[in-house]
Amino acid sequence: MTAQTTTASGAAFAGVLQRQGAAVVLVLGIAAAWFAFPHFGSADNLRNLVLQGSFLAVIALGMTFVIISGGIDLSVGSNYALGGVLAAYGAQYGLVVAILLPLAVCSLIGFVNGLLIARTGMAPFIVTLASLLFARGLLLALTAEGATTYKVDPGSAFLWLGQGTIFGIGVPVYLTLVLFALGGLLLRRTRFGQSVFAIGGAEQSAVLMGLPVARTKISLYTLSGALAGVAGILTAAYLQSGVTVIGVGTELDAISVVVIGGTLLTGGAGTIIGTLVGVLLRTLIQNVINQIGTLDSNYQTVVSGAFLLVVVVIQRLLARSRTR
Amino acid sequence: REETPAAPSNGGGPAASAQSAAPSADGCTLEKTGYPKVDLKTAVVGFSQSEKEANPFRITETQSIRDEAAKLGIASDKLLVTNAQSDLNRQISDIKSMLDRGAQLLVVAPLNSDGLQPALDAAKAKKVPVVTIDRKVTSQPCTDYLTFIGSNFVEQGQRAAQAMAKATGGTGKVAILLGSSGNNVTTDRTKGFKDELAKTPGLTVVAEQTGEFDRSKGQSVMEQLIQSHPDITAVYAENDEMGVGAVNALKTAGKSPGKDVKIVSIDGTRNAVQLIVDGSYNAVIESNPRFGPLAFQTLQKFENGEPIPASIVISDDQYDESNAAQKVGNSYK
Amino acid sequence: MTATTEVLTAPVLEVAGVTKRFPGTLALDDVSFTLAPGEVHALVGENGAGKSTLIKVLTGVYQPDEGELRHLGEPVTFKRPIDAQRAGISTIYQEVNLVPLMSIAGNVFLGREPRTKAGLVDWGRMYADARELLKGYGIDDDVKRPLHTLGVGAQQMVALARAVSTDAKVVIMDEPTSSLEPREVETLFEVLNRLHSEGIAIVYVSHRMDELYRVCDSVTVLRDGRVVHSGPLKPLPRIELVSLMLGREIRQIREEGVTAFGEEHDVEREPLLKAENLAGMRKLHDVSVSIRPGEVVGLAGLLGSGRSETARAIVGAFPLDGGSVLLAGKPLKRGRIKAAMRAGIALLAEDRKTDGIIPNLSVRENIVLAALPSLSPFGLVSKAKQDRIVKIFMERLRIKAASPEQKVSELSGGNQQKVLLARWLATGPKILLLDEPTRGIDVGAKAEVQALIDELAQEGLGVLLISSELEELIDGSDRVVVLRDGSVAGELTGDRITEENVLTAIAAESTGGDNDVHRHP
Amino acid sequence: MSTATLERAKVTAWLQNYGVYLAVVVLLLFNVAFTENFLSAANFRTQLVQAAPVCIVALGMALVIGTEGIDLSVGSVMAIAAALIPLYLGAGPLTAIVVAVIAGVVSGLFSGYLVAYLGIQPIIATLALLVGGRGLALVIAHGQLVQLHNHDFLQLGTGDVLGVPIMVIVAGVLAVLAGLVVQRTTFGRHLVAIGGNRPASTLAGLPVKRVLVSVYVISGALAAIAGVLATSRLGASDPSDVGLLMELSAITAVVVGGTPLTGGRVRVLGTVFGALLMQLVQATLIKHNLPDSTAQMVQAAIIVVAVYVARERSSR
Numbered sequence A: 001m002t003a004q005t006t007t008a009s010g011a012a013f014a015g016v017l018q019r020q021g022a023a024v025v026l027v028l029g030i031a032a033a034w035f036a037f038p039h040f041g042s043a044d045n046l047r048n049l050v051l052q053g054s055f056l057a058v059i060a061l062g063m064t065f066v067i068i069s070g071g072i073d074l075s076v077g078s079n080y081a082l083g084g085v086l087a088a089y090g091a092q093y094g095l096v097v098a099i100l101l102p103l104a105v106c107s108l109i110g111f112v113n114g115l116l117i118a119r120t121g122m123a124p125f126i127v128t129l130a131s132l133l134f135a136r137g138l139l140l141a142l143t144a145e146g147a148t149t150y151k152v153d154p155g156s157a158f159l160w161l162g163q164g165t166i167f168g169i170g171v172p173v174y175l176t177l178v179l180f181a182l183g184g185l186l187l188r189r190t191r192f193g194q195s196v197f198a199i200g201g202a203e204q205s206a207v208l209m210g211l212p213v214a215r216t217k218i219s220l221y222t223l224s225g226a227l228a229g230v231a232g233i234l235t236a237a238y239l240q241s242g243v244t245v246i247g248v249g250t251e252l253d254a255i256s257v258v259v260i261g262g263t264l265l266t267g268g269a270g271t272i273i274g275t276l277v278g279v280l281l282r283t284l285i286q287n288v289i290n291q292i293g294t295l296d297s298n299y300q301t302v303v304s305g306a307f308l309l310v311v312v313v314i315q316r317l318l319a320r321s322r323t324r
Numbered sequence B: 001r002e003e004t005p006a007a008p009s010n011g012g013g014p015a016a017s018a019q020s021a022a023p024s025a026d027g028c029t030l031e032k033t034g035y036p037k038v039d040l041k042t043a044v045v046g047f048s049q050s051e052k053e054a055n056p057f058r059i060t061e062t063q064s065i066r067d068e069a070a071k072l073g074i075a076s077d078k079l080l081v082t083n084a085q086s087d088l089n090r091q092i093s094d095i096k097s098m099l100d101r102g103a104q105l106l107v108v109a110p111l112n113s114d115g116l117q118p119a120l121d122a123a124k125a126k127k128v129p130v131v132t133i134d135r136k137v138t139s140q141p142c143t144d145y146l147t148f149i150g151s152n153f154v155e156q157g158q159r160a161a162q163a164m165a166k167a168t169g170g171t172g173k174v175a176i177l178l179g180s181s182g183n184n185v186t187t188d189r190t191k192g193f194k195d196e197l198a199k200t201p202g203l204t205v206v207a208e209q210t211g212e213f214d215r216s217k218g219q220s221v222m223e224q225l226i227q228s229h230p231d232i233t234a235v236y237a238e239n240d241e242m243g244v245g246a247v248n249a250l251k252t253a254g255k256s257p258g259k260d261v262k263i264v265s266i267d268g269t270r271n272a273v274q275l276i277v278d279g280s281y282n283a284v285i286e287s288n289p290r291f292g293p294l295a296f297q298t299l300q301k302f303e304n305g306e307p308i309p310a311s312i313v314i315s316d317d318q319y320d321e322s323n324a325a326q327k328v329g330n331s332y333k
Numbered sequence C: 001m002t003a004t005t006e007v008l009t010a011p012v013l014e015v016a017g018v019t020k021r022f023p024g025t026l027a028l029d030d031v032s033f034t035l036a037p038g039e040v041h042a043l044v045g046e047n048g049a050g051k052s053t054l055i056k057v058l059t060g061v062y063q064p065d066e067g068e069l070r071h072l073g074e075p076v077t078f079k080r081p082i083d084a085q086r087a088g089i090s091t092i093y094q095e096v097n098l099v100p101l102m103s104i105a106g107n108v109f110l111g112r113e114p115r116t117k118a119g120l121v122d123w124g125r126m127y128a129d130a131r132e133l134l135k136g137y138g139i140d141d142d143v144k145r146p147l148h149t150l151g152v153g154a155q156q157m158v159a160l161a162r163a164v165s166t167d168a169k170v171v172i173m174d175e176p177t178s179s180l181e182p183r184e185v186e187t188l189f190e191v192l193n194r195l196h197s198e199g200i201a202i203v204y205v206s207h208r209m210d211e212l213y214r215v216c217d218s219v220t221v222l223r224d225g226r227v228v229h230s231g232p233l234k235p236l237p238r239i240e241l242v243s244l245m246l247g248r249e250i251r252q253i254r255e256e257g258v259t260a261f262g263e264e265h266d267v268e269r270e271p272l273l274k275a276e277n278l279a280g281m282r283k284l285h286d287v288s289v290s291i292r293p294g295e296v297v298g299l300a301g302l303l304g305s306g307r308s309e310t311a312r313a314i315v316g317a318f319p320l321d322g323g324s325v326l327l328a329g330k331p332l333k334r335g336r337i338k339a340a341m342r343a344g345i346a347l348l349a350e351d352r353k354t355d356g357i358i359p360n361l362s363v364r365e366n367i368v369l370a371a372l373p374s375l376s377p378f379g380l381v382s383k384a385k386q387d388r389i390v391k392i393f394m395e396r397l398r399i400k401a402a403s404p405e406q407k408v409s410e411l412s413g414g415n416q417q418k419v420l421l422a423r424w425l426a427t428g429p430k431i432l433l434l435d436e437p438t439r440g441i442d443v444g445a446k447a448e449v450q451a452l453i454d455e456l457a458q459e460g461l462g463v464l465l466i467s468s469e470l471e472e473l474i475d476g477s478d479r480v481v482v483l484r485d486g487s488v489a490g491e492l493t494g495d496r497i498t499e500e501n502v503l504t505a506i507a508a509e510s511t512g513g514d515n516d517v518h519r520h521p
Numbered sequence D: 001m002s003t004a005t006l007e008r009a010k011v012t013a014w015l016q017n018y019g020v021y022l023a024v025v026v027l028l029l030f031n032v033a034f035t036e037n038f039l040s041a042a043n044f045r046t047q048l049v050q051a052a053p054v055c056i057v058a059l060g061m062a063l064v065i066g067t068e069g070i071d072l073s074v075g076s077v078m079a080i081a082a083a084l085i086p087l088y089l090g091a092g093p094l095t096a097i098v099v100a101v102i103a104g105v106v107s108g109l110f111s112g113y114l115v116a117y118l119g120i121q122p123i124i125a126t127l128a129l130l131v132g133g134r135g136l137a138l139v140i141a142h143g144q145l146v147q148l149h150n151h152d153f154l155q156l157g158t159g160d161v162l163g164v165p166i167m168v169i170v171a172g173v174l175a176v177l178a179g180l181v182v183q184r185t186t187f188g189r190h191l192v193a194i195g196g197n198r199p200a201s202t203l204a205g206l207p208v209k210r211v212l213v214s215v216y217v218i219s220g221a222l223a224a225i226a227g228v229l230a231t232s233r234l235g236a237s238d239p240s241d242v243g244l245l246m247e248l249s250a251i252t253a254v255v256v257g258g259t260p261l262t263g264g265r266v267r268v269l270g271t272v273f274g275a276l277l278m279q280l281v282q283a284t285l286i287k288h289n290l291p292d293s294t295a296q297m298v299q300a301a302i303i304v305v306a307v308y309v310a311r312e313r314s315s316r
């Protein structure tokens, strides 16, 4: 009996490691950085770290839902940039427009993604690749081929969303946490969330079990679009302007943090909290690279690539040892 | 993709540190800002680079900062260097992180003219002067940042148009190879060029397509344009790389660049200037990336209490048939 | 079950003159079918007769090309499965259709999770309800575990529990027993009884005659997409039913017992394959099996006793911690499926959907897949050689397909099974491991497959037969090895192979907790 | 009525199979009618030469996608190949090319190993190389573009044989080879089987891991070849820009060409035409001098329409 319990707890431990592999790496990484770099643990640095991560986190939240459903959304980067431009543009007409305009447009793009994917059976990869182009094209059209940058009036209340702080910590961080909490609730505690898992796990079965597959997919991509829009709004408020050059390649960042967080790209399994950990890990790595300071910028990308690989390989090996 | 098409841009001035600081009566002084005085020799200096050092401009720029710091005797652990890998949020975070690590003076090569406000605010809060190089930010000089050192992109475009008028003799059909969309450098160089070109009625723009500051894209686009507009007699490329790409395309199509089709571009890289010498190129408006000496000089003056003008615009050099052979050594690679 | 009393109410479900075409196939041809309230209605026919297609028309998966669907007398169109479910029609499809990565409880309540007042999913209640519900189906595993950790049979029970617990007025079951154990079948019948007494109408598809006569009131026979008979079942002699299904004269159908196995084989030689002390992954503890050339060895056991794992372990598809497999005295390298295959061992896996067919590929390509290297000199595919093989096996196994180029996923379940059997026979194996080879195969074809097994054994092949149908196992095997909880619990030879003996060996000492093997700590 | 639905099914099936070819023809006709100076040998030559690298990469991508995988690393592999060329050009063009292709093979081995033996999902395994690979190329090249002067090497990109550009010949030969591999070899049939159902293929005794690794190796090698050709055409090794976003172009070509991302099917000719279609679209947009914004939106629309027509019901 005792022998059994030990193996049982051993297996459970391996299970925790696998599911929380990224979290373990994160904790170890933070600890190491804390000791190695004198400035790492400073309040300013930590504040900076979480604030920087919050924009990507919001995008990755939507991506998590999409990936759990077995899909992928490549349009988030462009959509994010578009959201930022629209928010800055809308800020001329007041706070409400600054928030609702980008939300509406980005959600609409997500909605169309979802519609095409759910109703025509086209592959998400290619549909969202097309809307990546579309959203970027729209952004350029709105800004005279990128020549116009809309500025937010420095006195605008809108700026608080990006630049305000509560207890010294940036407003975007709080908003991100709130969104993640809601996201967790949505994924774990609603029928919608259960449908998402079911669609990702076995779409055909989900159809036969009478789940509203098409509707769920459409909602998912709309959600992802909307969250990219939210990230755009926060960024516009943070940067005080609708910067046209952001968001290039952000979709790949979002996908990698979601995967680092332990969500299966094949769908059917994943966690919101894992994504948060993934975002923090990525930010941590960038911060550490800065702290080291001597790394040639070309080496930095080699290191990021290698790091991504190491985390994924470790996770994979842990997962294997668990099923053994 | 984190490799945004490199935008070897701007900045400028003839080689080394020659400058023509626009003199200004009441510049920004240490007193005015109320910043503490620091000694450049012992201070912690931060340099935030915007993009990977993967093109001549960025390589030379970063190297120039490092070299000058070494020359001034700044210890290597006192010079903090970060690279934002073309990610604006990351550049803000980089700057904040350097401030956090005790940077007392900052040199920033902004990724974009807009959007660095949070980083500048952080520097202001810590009373750290910021010199922006190569690209101007749209914030308030002296309050948000100390000064901008670099060239005027609009003016570069204008001068390219003048060079074009000279090379073509004032008549011709012009194709423009634009830089990356959404980039301020592209916007300014296009605006300057077109406005100035309007003064020469004989020159008309027949096509403008983006070559994304990239040689191979420039080449591909040019190949297409040669087919659809065989009457093109001049090409304005918004950086040298695209210009060189256009030369390749023209050669492959059996035309002789520099003669049948005139080529003018901006940057001043060795490859382009050498092509002028070889006779396949017509003019290059220079953008000099060697900001190191000037940046540190400016900071030194500021700490000395001297007034610093809001922007230090460098009079760009220019290469054409008349001087390329002598000056090719000034170009950078 | 007693025949329903004449009720004057409208039929719960009715199709009139339904036609359904697929490219190259007329799957349903002017089919009419009526389901009276409270009756258990058998739907029978050969493989590919159109049973599953009819069911999918009833449940909104397919739209009929012609004809009408009526629910309680009212014409309806079910655009999607959910429409049918809303109308109180609940279905268990032929292939298990659940979400493997999701918890057992999650699967049972998917789409109708119990909610708290705040509208959030109430996990506590859901787990409790699921536990309670599943007890009635013989599943007392931890309902929080992912579904895929259950065996196929148990998954089928979960699907059943799900279907029945939806307050359905009609329950449709497409071959529910094909992956069930005798004991589970009993559980299923208990459930059926209960539903019946509650006045719920049931459509029941099965190829097992005994079951049909046990549970069904009426029958509709489909042949080649057409209804050839419809009426009460009990008055219809079994032989006549078979004759209706196959479309052959009664005379032609020899009624020689339920299976087509012949006499015992010559089994005196040395074992060709010896698997010794196999152990691994808490599923197998100590299993030793040997197979002689020309011998059919039956593997008996309860669900989860490790039969499939034993077969998989022999070919190297199941990770082992201990034990060895010897072929003709030479040890096989562990975990190398290809090596085992090259040595002449073939495994027909249990789950044809996930482990068998390559859905995108044609029937031809599926058949030649495993034999491809031997048919392809220098790695270049020879179509002529393929065609010969394909022709032989399509004829021999009577595979019903529009052409060899038809996608295998478009075949009926039973025909897919035959394609897989053909795949393995085409490799010319010395040892054939058959995990539920006749699952989902119709009576006619089943007899053929059984005769084939017999014939192969005569030719000197060693066969390991795993079957949930005891009759098949008992009639077909020269020797039966009984597994319990991943260990050999007994071995029966010759006359000792009787249903009673096998059941005794299976059940001995399994006083409760025999599902423990399912449980991962 | 039902005959009508059958007719429609036939039309759909026809479009599914021949949609790309039709689209290419339509676009050609459009250009002949509305684009100045379109009908000239030089113009067709330009289009074919420009399409060649994408086409070559897309062939490898199609094989990878056939196994239900994806290879995001192709652009970076091109960059690595480009970075290596100037280092070995001194030893002759052949050596340089061989070294570059070996680098592609090694990258492929690396991704293939991660996918086949460690079971890491293709998109993420190759994403790591996409991120790190270009960095590596830049490290090799010290971030510098290097002008090349070796005449023989430059011939690859600019020369021709019997009036056909060498690049086009290479792409054509590779396409024919790819077609033969897929249709006529056991390797090709194994590949689609693995993409169709991997566990079943494993149980059928197919050399699953070996096939997977080989597929990534082929993709890597083809990407390297494309990198060599692009470098030669440019007359310079430009690791920072060569092959940028190539993964997306190649995937688009493959999918537009009718190969589903769900694996189990490879359409080689479709892929070639997919690459041609995207090339023609771009050419048309440039020749009509549309601004970047419009060009991107039009491309998006064309991709959606082309894939809609060629789609098979699939979930991803």
Ligand SMILES: Nc1ncnc2c1ncn2[C@@H]1O[C@H](COP(=O)(O)OP(=O)(O)OP(=O)(O)O)[C@@H](O)[C@H]1O
Pocket: C022, C023, C025, C026, C027, C045, C046, C047, C048, C049, C050, C051, C052, C053, C054, C094, C400, C401, C409, C410, C411, C412, C413, C414, C415, C440, C442
């Ligand atoms: N999606 C499809 N596309 C093309 N043909 C199909 C499709 N589904 C079924 N068919 C064909 O329709 C016919 C009837 O198939 P169905 O699955 O209904 O048979 P079944 O009676 O359920 O057989 P089994 O007992 O083997 O399950 C078969 O010939 C089959 O090949």
Ligand SMILES: Nc1ncnc2c1ncn2[C@@H]1O[C@H](COP(=O)(O)OP(=O)(O)OP(=O)(O)O)[C@@H](O)[C@H]1O
Pocket: C150, C151, C152, C153, C154, C281, C283, C301, C302, C303, C304, C305, C306, C307, C308, C309, C312, C350, C351, C468
């Ligand atoms: N780790 C595993 N990997 C792959 N397949 C597994 C694994 N564990 C169980 N299975 C599969 O689950 C199915 C059912 O296993 P179970 O424990 O019920 O064995 P069984 O005695 O063969 O029972 P039955 O075949 O009657 O369902 C088998 O097909 C088995 O191969």
Ligand SMILES: [Mg+2]
Pocket: C051, C052, C053, C094, C174, C412, C413, C414
């Ligand atoms: Mg069926």
Ligand SMILES: [Mg+2]
Pocket: C307, C308, C309, C350, C435
């Ligand atoms: Mg089994």
